[in-house]
C-alpha cells in the first residue's frame with residue numbers, strides 16, 4: 001500500500017468514526033454590531049477550572065478566523081434544541097447575515113445569544129496553530145446558563161434531540 005493510499009484510509013476511518021461521536025453544537029462569535037462574525041463549531045472543550053478556561057479549534061480558512069485572531073474577546077454560545085434555527089441560519093448565510101435571526105445582544109463587546117442554553121464570554125489567552133486549525137484558548141470573564149434547556153446534539157451529520165435517547169447504554 002502506498003503512503004498516499006494509507007493516509008487516505010486513515011482519513012476515511014477518522015471521518016467515519018468522528019461522524020458517530022455525538023457533539024454539542026456551539027456558535028462561536030466575536031465583533032461589534034455591524035461587523036459581527038461567527039461560525040458553528042463542535043471542536044470546543046472545557047480546559048481547566050484554574051483558571052476557568054476553554055478552547056476552540058477554528059479552521060484558518062473560516063471567515064471567523066481572522067476576526068478572532070485580532071479580537072481580545074469572544075463568546076462561545078452553547079446551542080440548545082430551541083436554537084436549531086440559529087444553527088441552520090449559520091449554515092446558509094455568512095458574516096452579519098448570520099445574526100439576522102435570533103435575539104443577539106452585545107455583552108463585553110461580543111455577540112451573545114440571549115436564549116442559548118448557555119454562553120461563555122472569554123478573553124483570548126493563547127493561540128496555537130496545528131495543521132489547518134488554530135486552537136484559541138480563552139479565559140472566562142462571564143458565563144450564564146438556563147436550567148430548562150435541552151441540548152442540541154450533532155450526530156451522524158444531523159441534529160438530534162439527545163433527551164429522546166435511551167437512558168440505558170446497550171451492552
Ligand SMILES: Cc1cc2nc3c(=O)[nH]c(=O)nc-3n(C[C@H](O)[C@H](O)[C@H](O)COP(=O)(O)O)c2cc1C
Nearest residue numbers: 039040041042043044057058059061062063064154
Ligand atoms: C455541526 C458543525 C460543526 C462544525 N465545527 C467546526 C469547528 O469545530 N471548527 C471549525 O473551524 N469549523 C467548524 N464547522 C464549519 C464552520 O461552521 C463553517 O461552516 C466553515 O468554517 C465555513 O464558514 P465560513 O463560511 O464562515 O467561512 C462546523 C460546521 C458544522 C455544520
